[in-house]
Amino acid sequence: MKILLVRHAEAVPSERMMDDASRWLTQAGRSMAQAQGARLAKTGVSLSYLWTSPLVRAVQTAERMAHSLSFDGEIGVLSELHPDHGTTRQLVSCLTNIEPEANVMWVSHMPKVCALVSDLTGIEVPPFRTSQVVQIAFNPSEGLARLEWSLEPSSGRFLRY
Numbered sequence: 001m002k003i004l005l006v007r008h009a010e011a012v013p014s015e016r017m018m019d020d021a022s023r024w025l026t027q028a029g030r031s032m033a034q035a036q037g038a039r040l041a042k043t044g045v046s047l048s049y050l051w052t053s054p055l056v057r058a059v060q061t062a063e064r065m066a067h068s069l070s071f072d073g074e075i076g077v078l079s080e081l082h083p084d085h086g087t088t089r090q091l092v093s094c095l096t097n098i099e100p101e102a103n104v105m106w107v108s109h110m111p112k113v114c115a116l117v118s119d120l121t122g123i124e125v126p127p128f129r130t131s132q133v134v135q136i137a138f139n140p141s142e143g144l145a146r147l148e149w150s151l152e153p154s155s156g157r158f159l160r161y
Contacts, residue, residue: 001098003120003136003145004045004105006065007113007128009033011057025060032131032153033061037068039156040133047071048102051094053081053109061131062107083109088119095140120145123161129153 010029014020025033047069052062054077062075078094080086091106098104108116113128120136128134131153138145147161 001095001100001138001140002103002148003138004040004047004103004133005113005116005136006036006061006105006107006133007110007130008053008055008058008061008107009036009064009131011130021055023055023057025057025064029057029130030060030064033064034068035156036131036133036151036153037065039151040065041069043158045069046103047073047105049073049076049098050105050107051076051078051081052107053077053083054079055082055109058107058109062105065105065107078106081106081108081112083112088116091116092120092140092143095138098140100139100141117147121147123147125150 009032010026011023012026050062050066050071052058052075066075080090110127114125117125117134133151135148136145137148150159
């Protein structure tokens, strides 16, 4: 199984909003999410499942990525991807009935995305930039995970691990 872990795209600053959960993507954020999805599509990435945090900026990022990847499945919302809820163990339990060859995308927030990488692979990674994507090869039956690459948003380069 492949897990593509995404930090939401650039959102309006928190000081402009009374409710952090309602922050939406900026025009630059919408463009970058679309571009990242297109970069993934060019390399042949396809999705089996797409889940997002319930926060507006994550949902909008998921929608842009889904469009670029021609994903026609349902975009699911998992409260476990909310920055203040859920654990890695709870997220992994959502994968128990998923076929082993599936490609799963999770869209979430900092610092949760870094914690997920660390919890799954044992590797500490620097903070994700907005729209950054990493791919993790994951074997849920054995609980083994390996960090494979990161797609940098500004350069569009893949960094292999």
